[in-house]
Amino acid sequence: MIFYLALPFLAVGMVVLQSTVASVLFSGWFLLEASLVLVIYAGFRLDVVRGLLLAFVMGFVFDCLSGSVVGLFTVIYMLIFLCAFYVSLRMVTEKLYLIALFSLACALLEALLVVLFYHLTYDIDLFSSLLPVFLPQALLISILSAGFFHVMRRIEGFFYGKSVQPPQRA
Amino acid sequence: MFFKNYRIVIFIVALFVVALIMLSYHVKYDGGTGFVKKLVLQAAAPLQAALSSTVRTIGDSWTRYVYLVDLQEENAALKRSIHDINAELVLYKEGYLEALRLRQHLALQDEYDHQMIAARVIGRQQAAISKTILINKGSLHGLKTGMPVLTPPGLIGRLTDVSWNSSRVLLLTDESSNVDVVLQRTRVQGILKGAGPRGCTIKYVSKMQDVKEGDIVVSSGTSNVFPKGLLIGVVNSVDRRDVGLFIKIRVTPFVDLSKLEEALVLITQAPGHPQEKQKETK
Numbered sequence: 001m002i003f004y005l006a007l008p009f010l011a012v013g014m015v016v017l018q019s020t021v022a023s024v025l026f027s028g029w030f031l032l033e034a035s036l037v038l039v040i041y042a043g044f045r046l047d048v049v050r051g052l053l054l055a056f057v058m059g060f061v062f063d064c065l066s067g068s069v070v071g072l073f074t075v076i077y078m079l080i081f082l083c084a085f086y087v088s089l090r091m092v093t094e095k096l097y098l099i100a101l102f103s104l105a106c107a108l109l110e111a112l113l114v115v116l117f118y119h120l121t122y123d124i125d126l127f128s129s130l131l132p133v134f135l136p137q138a139l140l141i142s143i144l145s146a147g148f149f150h151v152m153r154r155i156e157g158f159f160y161g162k163s164v165q166p167p168q169r170a
Numbered sequence: 171m172f173f174k175n176y177r178i179v180i181f182i183v184a185l186f187v188v189a190l191i192m193l194s195y196h197v198k199y200d201g202g203t204g205f206v207k208k209l210v211l212q213a214a215a216p217l218q219a220a221l222s223s224t225v226r227t228i229g230d231s232w233t234r235y236v237y238l239v240d241l242q243e244e245n246a247a248l249k250r251s252i253h254d255i256n257a258e259l260v261l262y263k264e265g266y267l268e269a270l271r272l273r274q275h276l277a278l279q280d281e282y283d284h285q286m287i288a289a290r291v292i293g294r295q296q297a298a299i300s301k302t303i304l305i306n307k308g309s310l311h312g313l314k315t316g317m318p319v320l321t322p323p324g325l326i327g328r329l330t331d332v333s334w335n336s337s338r339v340l341l342l343t344d345e346s347s348n349v350d351v352v353l354q355r356t357r358v359q360g361i362l363k364g365a366g367p368r369g370c371t372i373k374y375v376s377k378m379q380d381v382k383e384g385d386i387v388v389s390s391g392t393s394n395v396f397p398k399g400l401l402i403g404v405v406n407s408v409d410r411r412d413v414g415l416f417i418k419i420r421v422t423p424f425v426d427l428s429k430l431e432e433a434l435v436l437i438t439q440a441p442g443h444p445q446e447k448q449k450e451t452k
Contacts, residue, residue: 012213016293020221023294023428024229048178056185060192064210067300067330067338071193078189082182121197124345129366 007054011061014038019065031137035062036110037145039077040103041152043084055081068114069121076113080106096146103145107138208333211304215336218293218304226431257323257401257424260386264354264399286320286434287311292336294428301344301364303327305433308335316395318436324401324424325349325389326433337435341427342370342402351402352390356380359390362402362421370403372419379417381408387421397436 014035022032035058042051059077063070083106091098111134118124233242289305307313309332317329319339327347331338340347347364351372358379360372375381385405391398401424409418 009213012210013217016214016217016221019293019295020218020225024225049181052182052185056189059189061210064207065214066295067302067340067344069193070196070204070207071189071191074189075186075193078186118345122346126345133367 003050004053007057008061011035011054011058012065014058015061015065032144033107033137033141034144034148035059036077036080036107036141037103037148039081040084040099040106040145041148043081044088044149048085051081051085052078069117072114072117076110079113080110083109096150099149100142100146104138104142107141108134111135111138207331211331211333211336211338215292215304215306215333219290219306222292253323260323260354260401263386264388264401267354268399285437287313287437289337289433289435291430291433294430295338300346301341301366301427302330303339303341303430303433305337305339305435306335307435308333308337310334312437313337313435318396318400320400320434320436321425321430321432322434324403325396326423326425326427326430328395329435339433342423343367343427349396349402350390350393351387353381353405354386354388355382356385359392360419362387365420368420369406369423370421372405372421373416375417375419376415377410377417381405381417381419383408 018032018034025032039051039055039058042054045051046054055077056074059074060070062068062073062077066073084102087102091102111130115126115130115134118126287307289307289311291303292306293304295302295304305319313329313332315329315332318325319327319329325342327339327341327344329337330340342349342362342364343366344364345366347362347370349362350359351362352359356379358375358381360375362370362372365371372387383405387402387405389396389398389400389402403421403423405419406422407418407420409420412418
């Protein structure tokens with residue numbers, strides 16, 4: 001119950017924090033999309049109901065605060081969560097390079113969906129931003145993701161004595 | 171039994187349906203600032219203000235200790251002064267040109283009676299696709315969606331979402347931002363469109379037109395969204411080699427949009443503005 005009550009606040013806090021940090025570090029050029037990393041992490045660690053709800057709320061808050069069309073990142077985050085969940089059935093998170101690669105793929109998928117959506121819906125051409133903006137951002141996410149998984153594994157180890165990836169997935 | 175067996179699938183499908191309905195509704199009707207969106211903005215504003223304030227304080231302290239304090243302050247003051255003088259000069263020039271034109275036609279009185287509300291920038295939401303800032307004033311202070319937002323010396327954007335105590339400003343550099351502009355020197359008109367980190371571009375200016383680097387860009391006031399003559403930026407490159415009818419013009423905004431701290435919201439619009447018309451009819 002605490003999870004469901006805390007979720008909206010966690011989402012707002014996370015999105016605000018990531019945008020503040022990004023504006024300090026990158027002056028608005030890139031976004032440090034920690035919310036996406038959290039969704040990927042949820043895909044590997046949470047069950048479908050809680051994870052999908054987390055992706056939904058995180059995407060919705062991101063839509064509201066970033067100024068994008070409401071619903072766009074909600075759908076994308078849910079898709080990425082399902083991808084992560086599916087992949088978690090076949091991949092062990094001990095291998096950080098695989099996590100980094102998977103996160104890179106997710107970030108690129110997100111970028112591609114956003115570019116295609118804006119192109120098809122509003123005829124806004126963002127293809128020129130793919131290389132200078134979205135690619136560095138995707139690389140950043142993959143590095144951040146590997147670091148995040150590593151830290152979380154340590155924390156899980158500290159509290160539970162071992163990683164908590166569900167045994168049927170590992 | 172069926173629902174019990176497939177409850178996870180039903181849950182997934184239901185959430186996707188909700189998200190897709192939201193998306194299609196906002197695409198089709200441009201939903202504006204709904205209640206939930208207002209709540210999220212309202213909840214984010216204090217957190218964003220606290221974080222930005224902390225970050226700014228740390229940044230300021232760092233800058234003060236690392237660099238030579240006196241020299242930096244003097245430099246900042248001189249830059250401010252040059253900025254102000256330049257802005258004033260350009261404004262005078264704009265006024266002079268306008269007066270010349272008006273003298274040729276009729277002596278027209280300036281219809282605009284500007285009133286501004288000062289607001290503090292409490293956060294930046296600058297994703298790759300959208301460039302917006304959050305300010306600490308909202309509908310309780312008289313702000314409405316669509317109002318122009320300025321920072322000396324010029325225009326920075328307009329309000330897109332207004333909550334009770336905070337609002338979001340769509341910056342000029344946002345890819346979906348469009349402003350009717352005119353080049354001050356030649357009165358050539360065009361549409362200024364955001365180009366993300368690369369600043370802005372002016373669209374739909376014919377290759378026959380006289381446009382040079384360094385030309386000052388001001389709002390034309392034709393769409394009745396932005397008042398006429400607001401400073402916007404300066405032309406930094408003109409490319410006529412592109413295949414097509416129009417010139418590729420890149421514009422650098424006068425205001426450094428990555429370092430905004432305060433903003434002014436123009437609350438009084440021209441009499442021709444739709445909101446003013448509504449008031450008159452009421």
